[in-house]
Structure formats: C-alpha cells, structure tokens
Amino acid sequence: MTFSLEEVCDRLEINDLYARYVHAADERDFGSLDRVFLPHTMFDWTACGGGKMTYEEAKQGPVFTGKLFPWSFHIYANPLIEFSDDRMGATVKVKAVNPSGLCDDQDEPIMFQTQGTYIDTLEKTVNGWRVLNRVWKESFILGPLKKVDGIPGMLKVAGRSLDG
Numbered sequence: 081m082t083f084s085l086e087e088v089c090d091r092l093e094i095n096d097l098y099a100r101y102v103h104a105a106d107e108r109d110f111g112s113l114d115r116v117f118l119p120h121t122m123f124d125w126t127a128c129g130g131g132k133m134t135y136e137e138a139k140q141g142p143v144f145t146g147k148l149f150p151w152s153f154h155i156y157a158n159p160l161i162e163f164s165d166d167r168m169g170a171t172v173k174v175k176a177v178n179p180s181g182l183c184d185d186q187d188e189p190i191m192f193q194t195q196g197t198y199i200d201t202l203e204k205t206v207n208g209w210r211v212l213n214r215v216w217k218e219s220f221i222l223g224p225l226k227k228v229d230g231i232p233g234m235l236k237v238a239g240r241s242l243d244g
Contacts, residue, residue: 102154117211124215151181170202192223
C-alpha cells in the first residue's frame with residue numbers, strides 16, 4: 081500500500097494528536113486537551129458503567145480533574161486509522177493501557193490497570209485534527225495492586241536490592 085504525501089501528513093498529525101492527548105491527560109493540562117477535543121465532543125463510557133457526556137461536561141467531572149483517580153497514566157498504541165472518502169474525517173481504533181489508582185475506604189492507595197480500546201471519530205478542522213466522538217470498549221482490568229514508593233519500594237517488597 082502506498083500513501084500519498086497528504087495521507088502521510090494526516091497520519092503523522094493524528095499520531096501526534098494521540099501523543100499530545102496522553103501527556104495532557106496525565107498532566108491534567110486542560111489547555112492542551114482543548115486542542116485535542118472539541119467542546120461538543122461526545123464521550124461514551126457506558127461499556128464500563130459510566131455515562132455519555134460532552135467534553136465540556138467531562139473536564140469538570142471527577143475522572144478528568146483527578147478527584148476520583150489521583151494517579152493516572154495513559155499509554156496508547158497501535159492506532160488503526162481509516163479515513164472518510166472526503167478525507168475530512170477518520171475513525172481511529174487505538175489500544176489503551178491505563179494504570180490508575182484511587183484511595184480505598186481506609187484512605188490507602190490501591191492501583192489498577194485497565195486495558196481496552198478507544199474508537200474515536202476524528203474531524204479535520206482549520207486548526208487540525210480533533211476528536212469528535214469517543215467510545216470506550218473495555219477488555220479487562222488487573223488489580224487491586226499495592227502502590228509502592230518508587231523502585232526502592234518495589235525492590236523492598238520483592239526482597240531484592242540493586243546489588244542483585
């Protein structure tokens with residue numbers, strides 16, 4: 081398969097959009113997220129027991145603000161990009177691994193790792209590609225896991241040291 085220069089550029093821009101998203105989401109950088117999503121972007125988290133809401137609603141909620149999950153890390157990989165016939169839209173399926181954590185009822189941190197797929201509809205705007213619609217398809221979740229204090233904490237739990 082040979083891509084035109086325009087398609088190569090679009091694919092690079094879309095991959096950059098996802099790179100900017102994962103960093104902005106983890107840093108809770110809403111200014112940067114505003115350049116990933118449109119105000120009316122629809123999120124559908126019904127597959128995991130959540131609801132449907134716009135980006136404007138979501139960024140005020142407990143997930144985006146970090147009130148529910150104070151620890152969050154986004155890893156996206158292997159985007160499958162299919163362009164619309166007019167090349168002004170695209171559907172992207174991207175694998176997601178999201179280690180995250182929250183406090184239990186004893187105020188102790190517990191960690192989980194969520195695996196799934198986002199199915200996004202993108203729109204090419206005058207300001208570049210933006211996510212117009214996002215649907216979450218959950219695969220599985222690992223956890224609960226104990227949060228440890230960095231590599232020294234990990235080594236201590238395992239009864240190991242950096243010396244071997």
